[in-house]
Amino acid sequence: MTTLILIGGKSQRMGRDKATIERPDGVRQIDWLARLATLTGGEVFLSMRNDSAPPLDLPVVTDEVAGGGPLAALAAIHNCKPDGPVLVLGCDLFLLDEATVAHLLTHRDPARHATCFANRIDGWPEPLCAIYEVSGISKAAGVLARGEYCARHFLESLDPLVLELPHPAALDNANTPQELDECFAKLRHGVTPKTVQVLYFAKLRESRGLDEEKVETLACTPAGLYEELRFRHRLPLEIGSLRAARNGDFCEWNDPISDGDEIVFIPPVAGG
Known part of the structure; x- marks a missing residue:
């Protein structure tokens, strides 16, 4: 072969x-x-x-x-x-x-x-x-x-x-620096399922059709979580136009997330 x-x-x-x-x-x-x-x-x-x-x-x-x-x-x-x-x-x-x-x-x-x-x-x-x-x-x-x-x-x-994949995240790919950080986090720390609360605002709320939801994820970082959601729900915005917050505070895209966290993805303000 x-x-x-x-x-x-x-x-x-x-x-x-x-x-x-x-x-x-x-x-x-x-x-x-x-x-x-x-x-x-x-x-x-x-x-x-x-x-x-x-x-x-x-x-x-x-x-x-x-x-x-x-x-x-x-x-x-x-x-x-x-x-x-x-x-x-x-x-x-x-x-x-x-x-x-x-x-x-x-x-x-x-x-x-x-x-x-x-x-x-x-x-x-x-x-x-x-x-x-x-x-x-x-x-x-x-x-x-x-x-x-x-x-x-x-x-x-x-x-x-x-x-079916024997290791669920084995085919997660990386096409951006943020996705690469997510892959490297998985390589360093392993893949652990977790449940987080995700809040949506503005254009993301309109696209998703809801304000918030509980999400089961394999992501290690806010970037990995957002890319999972963007792929699953065909969300219209890329990471470069967003900010992320974790448990009420702004965070970096490569910061770690934990089971039970509240994650917010914040689009730009219209006209801003």
């Missing part, structure tokens, strides 16, 4: 190359993913833009469709290695661990077009830690040709075998 590590994004929201970020143990993210890729026993490739240099000595495939995202990477690796399945790993999965990859490999169903995990928040199949069989990955080029680029929709269309 071939492994394809996706490092072709521009990391604009993160502000630096995610592949070369050092994890709390000092290991670069790309080196960690390459280590996990060895579990397949097959070749490991990097999916990259053709205007960047590889961060380690592995063979590279480049997207043939500019702006095609993960689907373009799938089509490219299929052109390069058309005769076997491909394990795809996204570069932003800082919580991905050996047990999760091993579980995916052990429970793979070669008779299906793909095997993947369900997202822990919305239940949709997760495309960036998944095994694509030849019968599935061969469809990527045709989907791209129709101008369709959503990797989640593509994976859903393959009717994959969808597994």
Whole structure:
């Protein structure tokens, strides 16, 4: 089985190359993913833009469709290695661990077009830690040709075998500095379920349709909590436009939260 590590994004929201970020143990993210890729026993490739240099000595495939995202990477690796399945790993999965990859490999169903995990928040199949069989990955080029680029929709269309995550937060990703702080907090302190009271104001209250609610979360920080809620409820505002408060006091986005806390997300005042 071939492994394809996706490092072709521009990391604009993160502000630096995610592949070369050092994890709390000092290991670069790309080196960690390459280590996990060895579990397949097959070749490991990097999916990259053709205007960047590889961060380690592995063979590279480049997207043939500019702006095609993960689907373009799938089509490219299929052109390069058309005769076997491909394990795809996204570069932003800082919580991905050996047990999760091993579980995916052990429970793979070669008779299906793909095997993947369900997202822990919305239940949709997760495309960036998944095994694509030849019968599935061969469809990527045709989907791209129709101008369709959503990797989640593509994976859903393959009717994959969808597994539950053995470690619920293993596929939590990081695309911003705040999300990276959340992932690192989970790596340092573990993942502990907690229940918090969340208060909404102004535009967030309008979008959510309520003033407050009790929320069960795996988040370690206000940033992690907000991103969970934003993803689950499609909240309209990004962290950069908000302030957070914890138990009545303004707090930083990377401050720790505890079971029983009251968290407030405060949008900007209209016209202010």
